[in-house]
Amino acid sequence: MSIQMVDVETEYAKDKNLKREDVKILSKWMAKQPHLPKVPELHLVLFLQSCYYRIEPAKIAIDNFFTMRTLCPDLFGTPSVESLKEELSVGSINVLPKKTPEGYVVICMKLLDPAPEHYRHVNQINLHDLTMVLNLHQKGTSNGVLAVTDMKGLSFGHLTRFNLVAIKKHLFYVQEATPVRIKGLHYINVAPFTDKLVKMAKPFLKKELLDMFNFHESIETLYKYVPKEIMPKDYGGEGPSLATLHEENTKNLLENMDLFKWIDTLKVDENKRPGKPKNAGDIFGVDGTFKKLEVD
Numbered sequence: 001m002s003i004q005m006v007d008v009e010t011e012y013a014k015d016k017n018l019k020r021e022d023v024k025i026l027s028k029w030m031a032k033q034p035h036l037p038k039v040p041e042l043h044l045v046l047f048l049q050s051c052y053y054r055i056e057p058a059k060i061a062i063d064n065f066f067t068m069r070t071l072c073p074d075l076f077g078t079p080s081v082e083s084l085k086e087e088l089s090v091g092s093i094n095v096l097p098k099k100t101p102e103g104y105v106v107i108c109m110k111l112l113d114p115a116p117e118h119y120r121h122v123n124q125i126n127l128h129d130l131t132m133v134l135n136l137h138q139k140g141t142s143n144g145v146l147a148v149t150d151m152k153g154l155s156f157g158h159l160t161r162f163n164l165v166a167i168k169k170h171l172f173y174v175q176e177a178t179p180v181r182i183k184g185l186h187y188i189n190v191a192p193f194t195d196k197l198v199k200m201a202k203p204f205l206k207k208e209l210l211d212m213f214n215f216h217e218s219i220e221t222l223y224k225y226v227p228k229e230i231m232p233k234d235y236g237g238e239g240p241s242l243a244t245l246h247e248e249n250t251k252n253l254l255e256n257m258d259l260f261k262w263i264d265t266l267k268v269d270e271n272k273r274p275g276k277p278k279n280a281g282d283i284f285g286v287d288g289t290f291k292k293l294e295v296d
Contacts, residue, residue, distance in 0.1 A: 003259045006140035008041045015141065017053050018045065025055055026062075035273035036066060037266040042137070046179035049141040063268075064177035067278055070268040072169055075125050078260040084253060087127045090118050094245040095135045098230040103143035104183050105135065106226050110150040110242060116157030122166050129173075131249065133263065134256055136179065144183035146226060150235075152189040159193055164200065171204040172283065186214045186222055188235075 012018055026044045030036055044058075047065070051057040069076040079087070090113045096106040109128070113119075174182070187194065194215065202210065216222045219235050231237025232245060239245075270277035 003137075003256075003262060005040070005042055005137045005259075008045055011042070011045050011049075011140050015049065018049055018141075019053070022048055022053060022055060026058060029055075029059060030062070033063075033274075035269050035271075036063065037268070039266060042140070043179075046136055046141060050179040050181055052181075061177055061179065064173075065179070066266060066268045067283075068169070068173045068177050069263070069266070070270075071279065071283070072173075073264075074122055075166060075169060076129050076173070077126070078130075078257065078264050079123070079126060081254065081257065083123065084127070084130075085250075087120070087123045088246070088250050088253070089113060090120070091124050091127060092242060092246040092249075093128050093131045094242065094249050095131065095139075096230055096232070096239055096245070098239065099142065100146065100226060100230065102183075105139075105142045105145045105180075106230065107131070107145060107147045108150070108232060108242070108245070109147065111153040111158075112246075114153035114155065116155060116161055119158050119161050121161055121163045125166055125170050130253055130260060132178070132180065134253060134259065137259060138252075142180075144181040146184040146186065147182075148186045148188065148222065148226060148231075150188050151191045151194070154191045156193055159196060162197075162200070167201055168204050171201060171209075175206055175209060182209065182212065184214060184225055185209070185212050186216060186225060188216045188219060188222060190215045190217070 012020065023041060023044050026048060027041070030039070030044070043062075047058045047062050048055070051061055090111070091109065092112050093107065093109045096108055099105055111119075191197075198213065214222075214225070219231075222235075223231075228236060229238040232239045233241045240248075268278075270279070276282075
């Protein structure tokens with residue numbers, strides 16, 4: 001495969017807790033799972049490290065990851081170039097160049113187009129996933145991830161376009177499948193209806209994740225978690241501007257469509273799953289119960 005990914009030897013060299021023998025155990029387990037796809041060693045490393053080197057949780061996360069991506073192609077599949085460009089004109093989701101002193105990757109998210117009629121919730125979740133997946137393949141593991149969301153431009157009109165089923169699926173994926181360690185969720189320029197957003201997501205949130213929510217009344221309190229020097233210039237920081245980051249991320253995403261298309265081929269074959277095959281209903285209950293959010 002000609003797709004450029006981070007070298008696994010780099011991963012072993014930078015992390016003394018990452019043991020080759022543990023990765024081999026995972027590899028042997030995967031070879032005995034007829035329903036799971038064949039994956040490179042890097043994927044096993046990502047899952048093992050994100051699960052704090054525990055083999056059993058890594059197995060569950062691997063199964064969940066590929067099952068979710070197979071069952072929910074609208075959220076986790078590869079869009080057309082035209083569709084991706086469209087979403088990149090609506091939302092900006094960027095990985096900051098520098099990590100925090102703790103070694104955490106920082107993702108900065110902001111609306112570019114505040115018109116609610118241009119906002120497609122499912123497509124923006126997809127853009128978020130593409131950005132994260134690309135960063136994992138290019139940069140490898142990290143000690144954790146902090147997400148900073150600038151809510152400026154988010155209006156009540158956006159709230160009515162949120163898809164509750166998509167929120168439920170995405171939160172399951174983030175908490176039970178994605179090979180990252182979530183360390184904090186930070187919100188700035190907080191919208192007045194934020195309590196409604198939290199209330200909507202709360203039934204699908206584990207307490208650990210709910211406890212990571214931080215709503216900042218000023219940018220100064222964010223600096224305690226994300227040092228000023230690594231934040232974009234737009235927020236009084238010393239890092240590159242959001243416009244520069246967005247331009248670089250757009251180029252990076254569009255140049256790596258082959259990577260995303262290859263990941264799309266890593267499907268679960270439910271006909272070969274030992275025991276009962278899984279479907280969306282098994283994981284999420286009756287699919288389609290909530291097609292659109294009813295807002296009081």
